[in-house]
Amino acid sequence: MSLTGKHVAILGVGRSGxxxxxLALREGAAVSAWDSAGPEAFDGMPAGVEIHPNASEAEGGAVVSDLLVVSPGIDTYxxxxxxxxxxxxxxxxxxxLAARLFKGRIIGITGTNGKTTTTELVERILSHAGLGGTACGNYGMPFAEVVLQSNPPDVVSLELSSFQLETIRSLHPVVAIWLNFAPDHMDRYPTVEAYRAAKLRIFENQTATDTVVVRTGENLPPVVAKVVTFSTTDPSADWFSEGRTIEHDGETRLDMERDTSLRGLHNAENTMAALAACDAIxxxxxxxxEALHGYAPPPHRCELIRTLDGxxxxxxxxxxxxxxxxxxxxSQTRPVVLIAGGKEKGLDYSPVVPLLTKKALAAxxxxxxxxxxxxxFAHAVPCESVSTLADAVTAARSLAPRGSTILLSPGTxxxxxxxxxxxRGNAFRDLVHQLR
Structure with a gap:
């Protein structure tokens, strides 16, 4: 794609903008940047960009551009x-824009939950394999920053939100990971179907030589790429885990408890997706x-703080x-003492009660x-009510036998x-490290 002599208008001046x-400047375009925010929001905008703070809709109607690049935080519709x-x-x-100018391969990751951990896992494996693997997109740096590097990676680990997928045209992942789907962002989408349709666009430019990595049971529409499945419930999937070991082709590929700090079935799913994607290339x-040895998940996402007294x-x-x-x-495979609570948001927590009955010893x-x-929660398990997080840690410790897990998952x-x-997570970490 040549931008020489073209006018590129950037709408939204955050980091991605x-x-x-x-990137558009480097490619020879005349670039203007527009945002409803004041001049201070344009700090860090490259020299040579024509800036337009406090931009209104009325002004927008008069802007003539060859290409309009919309930031993901702005409602496309x-x-x-x-x-x-x-x-x-x-x-x-x-x-x-970045995909059109990137000469390497893309592993694209989407899903409602688990995208960031999976993106990190893919990045770590690609880096260890000497392929670069920079994490970018919805996590890490903007993809355009990667393309601007003097020596871009051979492969990127690209996390893709529904907002970003709304505005793709030619983006082509050689491997597309679909982790899971649940309703979200209903303040932006008119229906759950519209949200799902945006995420499904990750597959639209793939060919028969590409790969789709998907959790068993996700019920995707027909895709042209090769499908590789992972599961924590179906041993016949291409990749399977019971929560600790990861199996593929009759072999144990990873022992999560021995080799990593990842815990829980959802992290087993994230890990299988990353391994399957990297296996595909x-x-x-x-x-x-080797790449995943000692890996710990991002902070505050089922992060293992320590093991004390079993x-x-x-x-x-x-x-x-x-x-x-x-x-x-x-996702937990050990008996749980749950720590939950925080701000009153008017949520209905009754759907948690059956899960507590199955998974928890106490709360x-x-x-x-x-x-x-x-x-x-007392309808399901013994439950103590305390005021502070410090009190909660003390109470949970007294309720947790050897072999169990104390899980801070506040739910609000x-x-x-x-x-x-x-x-909140840092305070929990400090309190746990103070235990003797």
Whole structure:
């Protein structure tokens, strides 16, 4: 794609917008940048870009461009984009712009949950194999920043959100990973079907020589690429795990407890997806196993803090909604003492009760919703209500026998006692390390 002499308009000036502007400039385009925010939002915009702060819809209707690059945080189907696109030759996103100018291969990762961990795992394996593997897209750096590097990687690990997939046209992953699907972002999409349709676009440019890696039971529409399955419930899948070992072609490819700090069935799924994707591009099993040795998941996502007196302590502070709590609880393979609670958000936690019956020995609730949550959870397991996270850790320890897991998976936001899930998770980590 040649941009020489073309006018590229960038809509949205966050990090991805700045990266897209820099890439378009490098390719010879005249570049303008537009945002409804004030001039301070344009700090860091490359020299040579014509900037337009406080940009209104009315201004957008008058902008003539060969290419309009829309940032993923802006609603593609909203009136703001509609005005700017009236006199644009084509509307794409920063990821699509970068893909058109990237000469290497793409492993694309999408799903409602688990994308970031899987993206990190793929990056780690690719890097160990000498293929670069930079994590980018919805996680890590913008894809355009990768393309701007003097020596771009041979393969990228590209996390793709539904927002980014809305604006692709030619993006072509040689391997597309579909982890799972659950309703989300209903503030942006009119229906669950519209959200799913956006995510399914990851497959639309694949050919018969490419690979789709998908969890068994996801019920995808027909795809032209080769399908490779993974499962924690169906031993006939191409890749299978019972929660500890990962099996493929009759061989144990990884022992998660021995080789990594990953725990839980959902992390077994993430790991199988990463291994299957890298296997599809020819990376050898021993290289993949070496790459993942000692790997720990991103902070606050079922992060193993320590094992004390035979009890594992997992930090899943990022679980700020009911679905994330259910996912973390469902994935556990050891008996659980659950720590949950935080800000009152008016959520209905009753769907958790049957899971508690199956997965938990006890629960401890804390924070603003501690008492009502404890009353509900008590229908399933013994439950203690306390005020603070520190009290919750102490109570959970007294309830957890050897061989169990203490799981902090709050199921709501942290703003009653903390500035965010990160501070809450860091506090939990500190409290666990102080235990003797």
């Amino acid at each position: 700045r990266a897209a502007a820099a 909203g009136s703001y984009v509609a005005e700017f696109s009236k006199q644009s030759g084509e509307v794409i996103g920063e990821v699509e 020819g990376i050898l099993p021993n290289i993949m196993r 009890v594992e302590y997992l930090n899943d502070s990022k679980a700020t909604n009911l679905h994330a709590l259910e996912s973390a609880l469902r 401890v609730t804390f924070g603003q919703i501690s008492r009502p949550l404890a009353e509900l 936001s942290s703003f009653d006692q903390f500035t965010g899930y990160e501070q």
